[in-house]
Amino acid sequence: MPTEQYAIRPAQIGDLNHLLSIEHDSFTTDLLNRRQMRYLLIKAKACCLLIEFQGDIVGYGICLTPKLPRPARLYSLAVRQEYRGKGFARALIEAFKDYLNCNNYKYWQLEVDTNNHSAQKLYKDSGFELKARLPGYYENGCDALRMICVLITAEEV
Ligand SMILES: CC(C)(COP(=O)(O)OP(=O)(O)OC[C@H]1O[C@@H](n2cnc3c(N)ncnc32)[C@H](O)[C@@H]1OP(=O)(O)O)[C@@H](O)C(=O)NCCC(=O)NCCS
Numbered sequence: 012m013p014t015e016q017y018a019i020r021p022a023q024i025g026d027l028n029h030l031l032s033i034e035h036d037s038f039t040t041d042l043l044n045r046r047q048m049r050y051l052l053i054k055a056k057a058c059c060l061l062i063e064f065q066g067d068i069v070g071y072g073i074c075l076t077p078k079l080p081r082p083a084r085l086y087s088l089a090v091r092q093e094y095r096g097k098g099f100a101r102a103l104i105e106a107f108k109d110y111l112n113c114n115n116y117k118y119w120q121l122e123v124d125t126n127n128h129s130a131q132k133l134y135k136d137s138g139f140e141l142k143a144r145l146p147g148y149y150e151n152g153c154d155a156l157r158m159i160c161v162l163i164t165a166e167e168v
Pocket of ligand 1: 096
């Protein structure tokens with residue numbers, strides 16, 4: 012994917028409808044509703060990034076950033092179906108890593124559905140390792156895997 016063709020920027024409240032549309036396009040359970048997404052965008056201690064490609068918002072991610080030394084948490088990550096497999100999720104993950112490194116987070120973690128093999132591969136390739144299995148974690152009763160990734164902080168570079 013030619014890097015000059017995509018741009019990653021912080022998501023703003025004006026992007027709310029686009030993010031909800033991607034969310035509905037991407038998840039069948041545990042969807043963020045408008046109120047929750049709005050809270051994440053404007054009030055939560057979080058880093059919300061989106062990726063634009065040829066003028067369209069094609070994906071987004073939300074990473075919760077609690078007070079150190081608690082780990083950051085990748086809370087949501089989704090790419091619109093027709094844009095998958097082009098490296099957009101990987102680009103978002105790299106952007107989050109840069110942000111977290113600059114802000115001295117030592118770890119970030121996430122939960123992923125045990126059946127979501129494409130996301131698990133993405134996370135393993137990005138440095139996440141299995142930490143725990145969480146039975147019945149999702150609203151539909153599916154189990155989750157908690158994965159954790161060690162970050163290199165700005166102080167260590
Ligand atoms: C998971 C998701 C975010 C990946 O987005 P994407 O932009 O297609 O991913 P990328 O193109 O950046 O792929 C990066 C890596 O992910 C893995 N991957 C992505 N799609 C895959 C697939 N269909 N099968 C296997 N591995 C896959 C691969 O390791 C890939 O690297 P490679 O191309 O070098 O093999 C996207 O499929 C999605 O939005 N799914 C629905 C929502 C979701 O499940 N989010 C994660 C919740 S934890």
